[in-house]
Amino acid sequence: MGSVVTKSKPFLVAPSKPTPRGKLLFSPIDKIQILRSLLVSSVHVFAHTDGGGSVEIVNTIRQAISEALVLYYPLAGRLVDVGDGDLYIESTGEGVGFVEASADCSLEDVNFLKHPSVIPLEELVVDHRGWRVTDPPVVMQITKFTCGGFALGFAWHHLLADGTGAAQFLNAVGELARGLPHPTVDPVWARDSLLDVPPKMSSLPLSTPNLLQLEYSELNIPLDYINRTKENFFRQTGQSCTAFDVALATIWQCRTRAIGLEPTEPVRVYFAVNVREMLQAQPGYYGNSIFFQTVLSTSQEIAESPMVEIIKIIRSAKGTISTELTKWKRGLLKDSPMEHVELSYNTLGITYLKNLGFEHVDYGSGKPLSVTVRNEYKFVSFCVLGSPHTRENRVYINGRIVKKEHLGALRKEMELLK
Known part of the structure; x- marks a missing residue:
């Protein structure tokens, strides 16, 4: 019999303090064809800690996410489609999607989720297959295991960050969860200052790509x-x-x-x-x-x-x-x-x-x-x-x-x- 993962209903984790509101533009690199329509899923596996139970670590991480979003407030906003495939982020402070989950097994029982994983990836991240532009562009899930270990499922829209940027955010959450008063890296949005692209170059796709049965x-x-x-x-x-x-x-x-x-x-x-x-x-x-x-x-x-x-x-x-x-x-x-x-x-x-x-x-x-x-x-x-x-x-x-x-x-x- 396989392991069972039980999930809560999704809810929002908002910034712990008021944040700026308004329209934030993306850079031309953010909007290139191969990134604009993609949510990336990741699973991060952590062992049991003697410093507290899995319930305590979940609450600690959730609070740290809320504090990190004060600095990374664009991630708590919502994408807006202005037509012709162009998008911007509206800083609304609504928050990121969040799910608490538990598995009826230890990490050791499922070989520490090594490859190939006994538990499908879809059970460890928030299901975003029906994602709409009005949904949170960042969704997170923490799955507790009976041993005290946990898996963090993290999915983000590639428009908001590349892999290095996503890791920067998670490292900030980790630092706040460990009790640091402020992340060691101050985040910068500044998409309009990254580079200037000549007007003749469009950042939008010329055509809709064909789907491949892979x-x-x-x-x-x-x-x-x-x-x-x-x-x-x-x-x-x-x-x-x-x-x-x-x-x-x-x-x-x-x-x-x-x-x-x-x-x-x-x-x-x-x-x-x-x-x-x-x-x-x-x-x-x-x-x-x-x-x-x-x-x-x-x-x-x-x-x-x-x-x-x-x-x-x-x-x-x-x-x-x-x-x-x-x-x-x-x-x-x-x-x-x-x-x-x-x-x-x-x-x-x-x-x-x-x-x-x-x-x-x-x-x-x-x-x-x-x-x-x-x-x-x-x-x-x-x-x-x-x-x-x-x-x-x-x-x-x-x-x-x-x-x-x-x-x-x-x-x-x-x-x-x-």
Whole structure:
């Protein structure tokens, strides 16, 4: 018999003090096509603390959220659709959505929610599948386990923040929950000061993307394989590469082989890069400060090339990001990667959780045992790459990567990684 999660009815957690009211505009990066319609779900798992029971920690976190919203008051507002796909946030102070839940088991009973999770992700976050623009753009759920541990389900609209910004907010909540009088980072909205985009460049989508019937899957890349590949790359090139480089090259090759395109068919990968420093964003800025970099090749080249050569292609593209970002800001790119990502089945998107800041969040019971982010893109193949888990000797990947008919072939390719 499976574990049962019982949830309260959703309610609102409002700022603990009055906050500014009014209309807040988004930046052009916030409003790019691939971010504007997306709520991102994440689950953060925390062990039992000797400092208090699970009921006490829930009340502490809820109060800390209320206090944090005084500073992060735009998150307590509501999105407003002004037509033509454009949106802004109305600072209303209504609050974020919140649900209290309990599971009839311990974290140990469900293997600490390690992958694949015994409890579906949908049970650990607020269900936002029917989300409307008038609903809270941030929803949170705390699920208590019988051992005293808990899972925080956090879902946020990508318009409001990127992963780094979302982690900044949760770290602020954690600091307040631990008794700090004020978060160590002062949040800054300032979306209109991030950058100026030439008038000829639209931040709105040119067309509605087609939905793809992609199968959700959870995959692993052995950490030993990643380390060996990094060492091999250094031996052959005299240069270093990252775990992200290896993982991206690997999943790109395995997926290309699995979907079986014609040799001359183009294949692409794109990934988001944190460009806060390049944009000279103010300290504490939590809006979207990312640049999408796309790498293009052919099906035959990616399917048949040695891994070192694919990593070279990826690293070469990464080396052009600063130049490409400068060109985009000046309106000099004919096909802007920020305006349009090719949303065909030939394209794979990937994002990396490492260094976003989620791993540092502490509500008083220590840092998380694990963090899982699940992006539900329906119009492009997309996956999330977790941080390396040295204890389990693998890197975790989840997402909607291929169609159902290609999932078996993808799993076979991944199983060959030793």
